[in-house]
Amino acid sequence: MKAIVYKQYGPPDVLKLTEVDKPVPEDHEVLVKIHATSVNFGNLVLLKGEPFLARFAFGLLKPKYPIPGGDIAGQVEAVGKNVKEFQPGDAVFADLSGCGWGGYAEYVAIPEQTVVLKPANLSFEEAAAVPMAGVTALQAIRDKGKIQAGQKVLIYGASGGVGTFAVQLAKAYGAEVTGVCSTRNLDILRSIGADHVIDYKKEDFTKRHQQYDLILGVNGSHPITAYKRVLSPNGIFVHVGGSGTQMFQAMVLGPWISMTSKKKMSTFLQRANQQDLIYLKELLETGQVKPVIDRCYKLNEVHEAFKYFSEGHAQGKVVLTV
Template identity: 60%
Template sequence: MKAIISEKYGTPDTLKLGEVDKPIPKSNEVLVKVYASSINFGNLALLTGKPLPVRFVFGLWKPKYRIPGGDVAGVVEAVGRDVTQLQIGDRVYGDLANSGWGALAEYVAAGEKELALMPSNLFFTEMAGVPMAGTTALQAIRDIGKVRAGQKILIHGASGGVGTFAVQIAKALGAEVTAVVSTRNVELVKSLGADHVMDYRKTDFVNDGKTFDVIFGVNGSQSIFTYKKKLKDNGVFIHVGGANSQFYQTMLVGPLLSIFGKKKFITFLQRPNQQDLVFINGLIEEGKVKPVMDRGYSLKEVPKAFQYFEKGHAQGKVIITIE
């Protein structure tokens, strides 16, 4: 079968399209014919080996996962003998980032617990963007932020893969959403339901006096002391991405600020989770969440897809279609 092969850490052009053996599913796995995948920062870290701590997971000198690709959407083509939840022909999607990667290929073997049935009303290309970005937004907002109806949430960096899900999920949970984006993304996030939109190129959202119950740091470069000012008493700042300085501040200074004050500062790492895929399915079927696709690339164009993605200006998800 055709697959994208990663033999060493480097830039996107180190990735090669090659021929490898079709995987054979273990007893608790299914073989998925892949129709689409998507690009995430986890993929980028697996490609580049950066930031360096990721090498403790991905391999010190070279990537131990030869075929990248975490998000998958496709059809079950074979099932292992212990599989109970899925059948041949099921349309499934999932996040394989904690279970061997491999979705940038024509076929991948995946544990049935990594997958969920797709909603009937969406295409593979739409669903391939959901697993990592959607569950990151869901887990951060619902589980860490514990956002409740009527609460005010600020989503900093609301126009990319995670941000577009975050706006819709926060709205679905009943929050009043303020989205911080650049000028070109103002209409996009309004169309997703944001109640207020701040254009970070034109508005001084830092000093406007408004405060929030939850601030979700998706992409931004403010210091956590700025976010502290913008949190209500008992407010929560959740960091998932953005400038590295934010990551180190939230990880190192955040716990101290959290211990000595009422406001909480949390660095959060998404975990693939079947129940959360099912939960998002529900939101999609109810029409409360719709995946936003930026652009699509074919399997052989994966290096180009990474080159585009690593610039950091995607509007929604960058999708890979596997013919």
């Protein structure tokens, strides 16, 4: 089969389209013929081996997982003898970040407990845009952010992959949502339900008098003390992504702020979870959440896809068709 393989950390040029052995599913595995996959921030971490601490999980000197790719959508081609829930022909989607990656390929064999039936109302490309970004937004808002109906929620970096899901999920939980993005993305946030939008090029939200019960920092470079200023007295800030300096502050200063005040500042890493993906499937099928896709590339255009994604201006998700 064809797959994108890399043997060293570096820029997108280290990714090579090559022929590798087609996997054979073990007794508890499902063999999926992949129709679409996508690009996430986690893929950039795997590609570059940065930040350096990530190499302790992904390979210190060279990549531990030669085929990248976390999100997939496709059809079941074969199942192991112990698989109970799936059969050949089923349309499915999955997050492979917890089971060895491998989504940038024509086929993948993965444990049954990572697989979920694809939402019937989504194309394979739309379904492939969901798993990592959608579950990241869900876990950050629900588990770390402890969201409640009626709360005022601000999402910084609201127009990217995680951000567009976060806006819609916060609305599904009954919150009043403010999205922060650049000028060209304001209409996208309005179209997915944001109650208020702030153009960060024209206004600094940290200098407003408005306070928020939950702030999700998906992208940006503000010091976390700036976020603290606009948190309500019992508010929660969740750092999902941003500059290296901001990540360091969230990891080091965040616990201190949390211990010395009622405001909570935390950082967060997504964990692949089948039950969370099933929950998202239900929201997708009822139309409460929908993926926002900026561009679709072919698998052999992976260099262009990564270069575009790396610029940091994608409106929603960047998808690869296989």
